[in-house]
Amino acid sequence: MSTQDTAQFAATFAELRAVVPTLRSRPKSILRRSNPWLPRCLALTAEAVHRTTGKRYYDVQLLGGLILAHGGIAEMQTGEGKTLTTLLPAVAFALSGGGVHIATTNSYLAQRDCEELRPAFELLGLTVGLLPPEHDDAAKREAYLRDVTFGTGYDFGFDFLRDQLTQRAQSRRPLGTKFLARLYGRSERRHTLLQRPPACAIVDEADSVLIDEGAMPLILSGSAASPPIPALLHLAAQTAAELAPEVDITIDAARRRIDFTPTGWQKIHAILSQHQLPLARPWNVYVENAYRAAQFLHRDVDYVVREDAVHIVDPQTGRIHSERNWRDGLHQAVEWQAQVTITPERVSNARVTRQRYFQRYTTLAGMTGTARGVELEFRHFFGLSTTSIPTHRPCQREHRNDRCFATGSARDAAIVAEVEAERSHGRPVLVGTRTIRHSLALADRLLDMGIPHSVLNGVQDEAEAAIIGSAGRSGAVTIATNMAGRGTDIQLDDAAKNAGGLHVIAAEHHPSRRVDRQLAGRAGRQGDPGSYRAFISADDDLITQSRSELGRRLIAAADLSGEVRRDFSAAIKSLQQQFEHDAYQNRRQLVERDNWLDEVLESLAATDRRTSTGVLP
Template sequence: MLASETCRLRDSQANVKHDSIIDAVALITEAVRRVTGKTYYDVQLIAGWRLAQGRVAEIQTGEGKTLITAIPAFVFALAGRGVHVATTNDYLSRRDYETTRPAFRLLGLTIAHLDTGQEAGDKRIAYGCDITYGPGYEFGFDYLRDQIERRKGEAMRLGDRFVERIRGQHFQTTASVQRPCAFAIIDEADSVLIDEANTPLVLGGQDPGPQTDPALYRIADQFALSLSEGQDYRIQNGGIIELTESGRRLAGTAFENLPRKKMARSWTVLVHNALKARIGLKPDVDYVVQLGEVQIVDANTGRIHDERRWQGGLHQAVEVAAGLEPSIETLTQARITRQRYCQYYDKLSGLTGTAGENVSDFREFYGLDTDIIPTHRPSQRQIVPARYFANHADKMRFIVDDAMKRSRNGQPVLIGTRSIKESNAVASAFNRAVTLLNGVQDEIEADVVSRAGQAGAITIATNMAGRGTDIAVDGQAKAAGGLHVIATEHQDSPRVDRQLAGRAARQGDPGSVQFLACPQDTLIENHEPKLAATLAGIQLSTGITAAHLDSAIAGLQRDIDRKRFEMRRQMVARDAWLENIQNTLAKTG
């Protein structure tokens, strides 16, 4: 019955029209009710309606984003051109796929999940379905793979094509895995479309050219360790490392004494990479070592990405700094920024718990309007005034004391940290068992999250706790005040802070949140030394609350957001210029 209604809607529309959207929303809500027993709330229907119109919707934690996403996915699928539902990682995409699959099948739609490492034929089948779920980066990488295959076909010599023609053979390039980009629904849209907009998706292959001898990476690493900050190199704003006159002179002397070995890059580049690996990139902050490999940590989410690699020999320098053998350098075969890739879709929509701060970004760079969707129940979240400390040790003592006190009273506590290194340090400060969720245990995330809302639980997490995780609080915990979130430091963006705060008081539950700060926090140390000096003068070891310090933090975050907005604007202009040059060369060539 429902499947026949789907066919009727498909036959009645060439485009996604207003009346068709109304009928489609009614149909998907009935399918969800039949397979899950759940009925959509009015606010969920509003959110789904807005997304089906190609907009960004701010939807708070616990409001049912997975089922809300099913509404625009079904509406878009009626056009028969394929819908991509992109989440931040494989765990979330598979969870959402498994949740929605029964309803879509009841409606007569085909649905698939993209798995990393799938054969091209299997992926082609997945993309041929009405709706395809997967991690966002996998859609981008498949697009790049298709572009590489297309270029290979275009590069085939004219003579080869002529010979095939006279033999009666038809020249054909390898069939694309993806269909043309039609519809996409982006989960955590602010993270993907804004925070990671500048981060390119890079598809690499083994470089057939000359490779730098591994011994030279190790020599450069030892040379970098011998240099002194201030005398031989300086760290500029933005973390740029620059050799001084003394450093350049020492590098020149070292170059003259190098053994005669293959060098694919200049000695200067090897030295700068070694310095960056030793000083600019921190273990358990920017990367982790797992399974004998260097794996990059996403600064925005705290998640580990084994599919990413630093380019230009930097990855090999980090491997040596981590005590590993340098891997073979890869050649960049294709690359595209996430922003540029998402702009190829005919219709784009996105949902996130924090969109209000970036309305201008969504409109200027993607042409998307933003809607703030109200919660089903009024929020009971209590904001405890931020607390400021003179040093990291005082702040750490407060974290342990406050968390233990609340835990003894039966209140669950989530401690949000900026890095894996910090989460490990906080965990070691407790003399009792605590639970870690820091990207290293990504595969057991669901189990960790399910226990974080239990009475008296103490969970320590990196930013990943603020992305795609839903912490349900049990009855005893609610009676004790609900989940309390302790943010060990502010993030560069207030939006990321708000994302973590959104873990508390979900769906009308009680809950609270408090932010802490000290001079050693990354935000303050990197961007506002005057504020660091002010905090260092605090006399009370238990910290203080102060409205003027709250204002200083908020102002600092606004300044950083403005600068990054301008950087994104410049990147868009650069991408447009490069594309124009490429098109011109293609026409003249």
Template sequence: MNQLTTTPTRAGTKSWLGQLLGRSADRHDENQVEGRVTEVIGQAAQTERLSDAALSQRFGELASRIRQSDVSFDLATAMNVAALGCESIRRTMGFRPHPVQIHGALATAAGHIVEMQTGEGKTVVTALAALTRCPFVSSVHVATTTDYLAERDHESVVEIFHRLGITSAVLTKDADTEETRDAYRCQIIYGPGYLFGFDYLRDQLKIRSAAEITLGRTILEYLSGTDIRDSLVQRDHSCIIIDEADSVLIDEATTPLILSGAGAATECSAIERRSFELAKSVAGSLQISSDYTVDFTTKQIEFTDAGRHSCFDALKELGRVHLDRPWDEYIKNALHAEHLLLRDEHYVVVDDKLSLVDQLTGRIFDDRTLRGGLHQAVEAKEGITITPPSDSVARVTRQRFFQLYDAIGGLTGTAQGSEAELGHFYGVRVTPLAPHRPCKRLEMPTRFFVDWNAKLAAIIQFTTKFLETRRPLLIGTRTIRESQQVFEALNAIGIHCTLLNGVQDANEAEIIATAGQTDSIVIATNMAGRGTDIKLSPESRERGGLHVLATSRSQSARVDRQLAGRAARQGDPGSSQFFVAADDELFCRHGRSLADQIARAARPTGEVDVAQSQQLSDKLYRLQQLIERHDYQTRRRLVGHDQWMDSIRAAMVAE
């Protein structure tokens, strides 16, 4: 089936200081902005005596003047809007935003990616930025990394908007078309980043379908009083503010947004099911090395000549049947499912249904599927209901989708180091802000081990000793499988702990609420590293605050900083430490030589001596940088391929 792609264009964005002050930024400009932030605080204080009705009226009058003047964005006007927003926050939340939050909101509203340390209150900053930008555009989209965070963040700030007379809504994946259209009619719309993209693709499908009806279409629309634009859900792409911007714009941008056609059937036909089951059986009869090879680094499987012959010999059992792809691809998918996709790491099975696990966050998504028949191969492997393969009907890279917006702003705790990519794809620059309160986090040296068993033993030993401090402990794992192994090992010796992973997403808020108490031990996948706020009790703060123990390093140093940043938020005490083993996924895929060095350096206890750990840490950091550069080039090739496809389509249309 034909796929729909888009070719959005967007002018580059200057630095936010350049936008606000009309010239290049320097230290003098930064001092000016700090002075302007003080002015915002003063203006907000002058509105304290206004009634709620008067505050809303003043905001409405200001917004009306802005729209009538057709001003794009300027500092003086934005300051007036932000001041009213600060007062609404004070009345709603019980506190007034501090200078760093106001600074961050102005920069974000101006179209910049702001780096703020974890615990600085980015949820409030995002809301202030959205309402500050709101009078200048028809609508502001606020994108989060997950559905849960979109609903949570909107619920916590919705009254701030309503107090000023601003309409707002949150997108949900289960909403029908009319509910979604109503949400987009609001001035500020919260939602997970992917949902904005899928709604755009659905609108493009409607436009394409209407374009196919050419003869008499205008007359029919006139007679019926309809317009194709009335059936679309999104009004425009004026401005988007992205929470955890590096995760949405970089980490998730390795894969495009793909909209699949939904079929009526919920289960494969008997013939289709038989083909997947036979492929599984044939794959099980093949021998690695003699029939096929597996590259665990590139995740590629290749047949030998003997293996390929064996594949097609088995096809005789199926007889004459229709296959959606070459037969050897069925068997290659079965081998991929067996060797490269692990249960409770890449996917989970709940109630006879396969759900994928996001490798960045550890969250489970039951509405995502693997492509090219691989999803069905995994279902056959697990012996559950095999669902019909779905066709891709529309796609767009995330880079090109976000380029549709006239203005892109965002916040994250880890933007530095990604300036080149953010500038290349999105035309935005990074503004790092100093924390409101100095960070007191103690970052302990990374510990290296010969293998997982030695590392797990050290985790148990550390946790047992750490209990004496009565400080809260967060153990961050890479996968659901690892979190369960640590949980079971600690329970086996009588240590009570709480498990937080994608399987228990519904209980996340309740678990997080108690994770900062004394004696608390929480084991979590990477989902605890983004968008969570672990608040300390007074006693746990006095005892030294939260300690984060990470059971491995990520491919990205930014992801590691996010997890470590759960500790010592908002000037609280806290500490973090990483445990690394030579057989970690990171080394198996990208650093075999470094893994060998770790294994050779390990003492009989299974741990590397402290004296050698610093050298290994330096090499590990360089490996992460190398991987990030490789991933950046992968994303560039992805976008380049889309551009090449567009040129081919344009040439075909021209002919």
């Protein structure tokens, strides 16, 4: 099926729409590869898009939609129209029965995509829902009853956990509750679940949602535990400050972990023995948390402080997540370090890994611009094959050689100089940073140079669309954390195209090559001109946390200006490959632990159900 094939249906759209009830009556057959109804469904969807937006699908979009409809991962590059492509399988899934969940990386994208695709869905007689940002049970149930529901991946997961708690509570009703309710003529109170049984899910930025975030289980916290004791946090911080590396502790900076030597173990317990303080966990955990809060977790890098509270920054996207908390007392240690109000710890009531959650769907599909490198994980964890979709137009992006420096200061000065050089020719420039702190530091340098710029770093979510909307104008300068590399589309004006297109600068390499490629993909979209260059310094986290000799080699090879004229790209690639391997092992071990924990919990729940119903083993 091609765009020419879909165009021939324009004159008979009413007839095609009449086919919808027929398609709904074939829920199990519509998605079979050899079934003729699937091409008709895609053609119907394509015509609905044309009627509501005036756009025609490219052949590559139709190919991507077909891959998704068959339950796979489609790798589509930036600017190739992934949002419209999502509509193709979503309609097919909705007509096949059950609900369709379209999962995005953040609520901004969920709302944007829902608003853009809603007219086409409704033209086909399909209902659309959007998960509300606040926890409103009635609104959530209404959204889940629609044919298609938009939301973030973590919102879908947390609502599943809430339903698990509801079911657990219902299973623990005292023996005879139903009988007594009927005897006295009372209706038995039962809580309605939020979600229907899972059917189909389409995951946008699938490598981010399914792979990168797979190392962080979804944990639903309940009522607060005992309030923290400030004196205990203060003593732990003082004790951590007295620990001597290699004497009292050994440090693994890459994993943000410390281990006590026998000398260190004796020291921390000798300090504790001088105080009479109640402990909620082993004393060494308090000290480890205090050390991590002081040495490994940094303000405007790993977290930000807003309104007297600590908010965690996602290391992959740069977005701020107010709903997340570090566990086992670490969050309170960071709050002490940041000198904000100490909040009570939260107790974990339910948890699930993203891998186990998304494995529940009968049909799972996803798309991303950076599937290369994690194909085996998609197959291992989810049974999904990956297909790379060609671009509609040839890519004209120029990849320039990396520039290396001995220090971050020399690197940042060179970045500002390159920004000014490209901007002076009328080109828009996007500078991607790994951290909020670095974005602010570069913004200060540009301000000192009198260079107008915008900053997109996870702090101004409300202004994101406006900033991205102007980032492609001739001469515009935008500094952004990794959030600019996901789900955003920078469109160039004519003057910017004529000047050479968008120039993208990576202020430092990310440990994951996929994140680097995602940032580079901002330039050269849909055949536009553009270029990309990465900058490296010896004190980048990728280098300092790897225990490699690369940092010393860069410093030794630097000239008087601080720049290194040799090519170290192969060494950087090797470090990234090692990081990716370690990250995969961490995710695999997490899933194994989660599987074991689920088996234990299910066994306990089964025993609890037998006990509550009076059936003893």
